[in-house]
Amino acid sequence: MTKNLRVKSSEYIDETNRISFKFNGKTYHGFKGDTLASALLANDVHLVGRSFKYHRPRGIMTSGSEEPNAIVQINPGTNRTEPNVRATEVEIYDGLEASSQNCWPSVEFDIGGINNILSPFFPAGFYYKTFMWPASFWKKYEFFIRHSAGLGKSPTSSDPDIYDHRNVHCDVLVVGAGISGIMAAKNAAKNNFKTLLVEEKNELGGSTIYENNEFNKIDNKAPSEWLKKEIEELKNIKNLEIKTRTSVAAYHQYNYLLARENLTDHLEAKDKTNKIRQRLLKIRAKKVILATGALERPLIFNNNDRPGIMLSSAVKKYSEFYGVACGSKNVFFTNNDSAYESALSLYNKGINVEALIDIREQSESKIVKKVKEAGIKVYWSHTIVDTVGYKRLNSISIMKLSNDGTSVTGSKISISCDCLGVAGGWTPAVHLYTQSGSKLKFDEEKKVFVPNQNTSEQISVGSCDGDFKIDEIIKNLNHKLKDALNIKETNLDNIKVEIDQENSKRNIWLLPSDKPIGKTKPFVDYQNDATAKDIKLALREGFRSIEHVKRYTTTGMGTDQGKLGNMHALGIIADTAGVKMGELGTTTFRPPYTPLTFGTIVGRNVGKFFDIFRRTPMNDWHVENKAEFENVGQWKRAWYYPINGETMHEAVQRESKAARESAGILDASTLGKIDIQGSDASEFLNRVYTNAWSKLAIGKCRYGLMLNEDGMVYDDGVTTRLGENHYIMTTTTGGAANVLGKLEDYLQTEWPELDVYLTSVTDHYATASLCGPNSKKILKKIIPDLDLSDENFPHMSFKESKIGNVQCRIMRISFTGEHSYEINVQASYGKDLWEKCIEAGKEFNITPYGTETMHLLRAEKGFIIIGQDTDGTMTPIDLQMDWIVSKKKYDFIGKRSLYRSDTMREDRKQLVGLLTDDPNIVLEEGAQIVSELNQSPVEMLGHVTSSYFSPNLKKSIALAVVRGGKDMMGKKLFVPMENKNINVTVANPVFYDEKNERLNA
Amino acid sequence: MFLINCPYCGERDQQEFKAGGEAHIERPKQPTELSDDEWAEYLFMRKNIKGVQFERWNHAHGCRKWFNMVRDTSNDEIKAIYKMGEKPPTQ
């Protein structure tokens, strides 16, 4: 039977709306307004998980996003399941299911708990030291780690939810809606700044909204009451947009911030459907006001991690805000006044407070006196030396602290308790601030890092700037707002604040125990089970840099990034190493501040929107005719057209034969096309291609090779002269965008004096490539008026004509070695053109072929494919294409590099043909080539770049790059494979129709 | 994510731009006159300093114009932006 610890009705909890949910399979009840954590605590459930390394039982520690322990799996086993969610952030709804992570078989009985008993063998760096050796054991270690760690389970089916991205522009972005954020947003908006206020929780007001310390007053009202009125007024302010359940994950340079807006996570399953679950806001703000607040620190003492040990501020929030008592016998442990506020808050609600343990010698503030008047025992100058209770705290032992705070004296007192609220002071939440590139400084008096040097238009206000008292907050907020927004007056000018709070604090980073440190477990990072002992060990082993200590001990490397314990880690390092904290610096806080779902990151870019793809105008025909497709750049290209269940090999053999024996047709629309105009167009081509262009006659085509400035082949294609000052250049499919970019670069930056204009027209034209001995007859049928004689329309020339009423450009050029035509029409007529060719070609058994057959046909001719036979290290000379490099031209891109000593080496890798001794063996592309088999090590001479079985030659052919290959014609080489060695002979790379007779066939 | 003030279009998100390496390296007018070392100096050698650096940028997903930027690489502060062919600002 579980206890009900609901103590009083809270205005934030709707007790008329009872909600049923399951945790670890058991049904519980809470109310609308509860988080999973508050509802569990109301049911007296503290034990919610196990720690990562030692599998120690862990409870709910905080009430916010900094939670290190209460990490749960939401809706396990469903397609909406989500691991690593903080129970303190989950708003409950009917039907919610959650389960503990990090434990097997159950949180109550966990096999990994054995690690706790073995913990002397799991010191800092354990993983590095042990699992590194021997390497062959790594697989076993990995199995062990994965099974015992269990960082939650990812869903196994696809995410049913919709995610969204939105760009947001504002004058002022305010992050955090506590008292500072609200007042900042209000004043910004009232002064006509377009303002956005974001808050990670579902309610506004931060901790002030439940602040009922009777000694603090704003305008003679309790701060909570005063703030509620201010919040009420926000509704009527123009220019102000408020987004709750929205947490800023990242703060980049130039005030670019990413925030996640949570829209449906708090809704029942039936209300989630067809709604956007989470939206990533990409915010560009002119000014950013950080009001991110402060996080309470725990204290570091022996066994400070048991379920029931919580932050004092969390105990207070659960009681004030959620109306939940975290225990029946409560004790507080503190080094400052704030635990007294928590104690009084509980006391006022009739919740039993047993005692306060204060490491200070005394405090004289009114609130302390009030606690003493209430009859609550305060132990001054005492510290906790141990705690008892495995799955739930049941007692603590305390002893008197020595004057210097490094040891304990006197006799041990045991205090029975089931909840311990710990208050170690406040740490400004500067995570986003540092992400923006701004720099912190260490405040010696407050013992915290505070904002110091801003790099962008930003300010930090309130407790994230180190102001912890309401009077300081209001005063500093007022002048910071006036400065930042350049305004003369604010509604803070005449506010009267009364406050009773002493700043007195005794800071001891690691509290002593009566046991030697080696026998204690003072946890610094709860999620990763790093103790003060581990940090000291790291320092003993010689680590000094805070970043190294962090990695070695894994302190601060959990999903919570050690939000609670980072300052203690720094403090312990500083104390142990005898340096000042300010000198150590901090570790880097990296985005995201709290974890983001993958869905939020990718937004709408899923499924077919994951990566854009381009389709040619003929695409529908290819689909209807059952083509298989291949991705080339972003294009979907027809790869081959299998008939009657043919394999790719069978289809390609058939297509290749048909193209050479009668007629084939290829969709070449994807080739890059650049329209070049201007009075210097010829000169421009002279400079970008290796060969000469000035003398190319109008109506003629020429193949060109483009180099990089380093002399390496970059792209190739045929360019046609359409007019005196007008060319159309084709590029490779994949290189189109880069070639255009490169040409524009040279034009704009090196040769601005040239009168040349470039326009990409790739998408404007559809291209059908008609090839084979019957191609001429087919074209004649389509355009009867056009004179196709070799005299009128020879190879490498161009005609403008019409198919019916449709204008077309025809180039008689060939990438297959056959008589062939490339017919270009306006893209929208592409499919029509294609179908006309197919219709006209029927009597010649015209065969559509895809990219695979195109590759085979050109390989038979020894034509290179950029990016397949070249890899950015091949010069035209290496490719045995010396013929295309002009000796006469003074300069072109890459020319000088062809005469560098390195590019002129005779033993560079050069393109050659390879024939296998057994004509039926097809080499693997990428296979290595050697000249010796019985030598070890043996030099790799090169590799196979293209390899096919040629149906036209009835043998296997290959292209390869081989060191010094040019002079190896006829030489026997070897291609060693896993199971066999293949004998090959170096050959001329032109395997088919060496004399180019078929071009005019 | 920078906010870059394209001299032709105005302030745009960094996503629209492409970085193009060190600025003010002119392609030699007479490459054939250069020794291997001199050519290599032009071809391969680039500064990569922590501090103020002169860079080329291209508004690739916008007006496609190239321009120059002075950027402090230590904190990514953009100190100046000017068109191709214009003189770099003196510090």
Ligand SMILES: [Zn+2]
């Ligand atoms: Zn632009």
